[in-house]
Amino acid sequence: MSMDSGVDEILSAFLDGEAVDAAELASTLAQPGAREALLDFVRLRAWMEDDEAPSPAFLAAMRTRLKRPPLVRLAGALRLAAAAIVLALAAIGALDLGHRFQSERRDEPPQASRVIHFEPGVDWTEKPGG
Secondary structure, three states: OOOOHHHHHHHHHHHOOOOOOHHHHHHHHHOOOHHHHHHHHHHHHHHHOOOOOOOHHHHHHHHHHHOOOHHHHHHHHHHHHHHHHHHHHHHHHHHHHHHHHHHOOOOOOOOOOOOOOOOEOOOEOOOOOO
């Protein structure tokens, strides 16, 4: 069945409830294959509108399966809290590392906290050849 696309458009518009010229519709329906095209459109529309809702028993079974027990919700909250703690500790560690590396970038040596004096012969002795 090879129908003209204009015929298909007119029949489709008629089934969709759009305004169609009566003379044009009559001329379209008089063409060969128009009756079959009209029936195809009606069947297609009926097939597309077959929107069957699930049974109440199926809905009840799915609702009970999908409900989370309170312990599962508590475990989810604990996981979320643990993740927040890990992120906070990681941020604190990163800040501490930044301060450590920043303090080591100085160009001068650190201040001496204690000075040690060594006197030859008292604190050490030199051995010949060594």
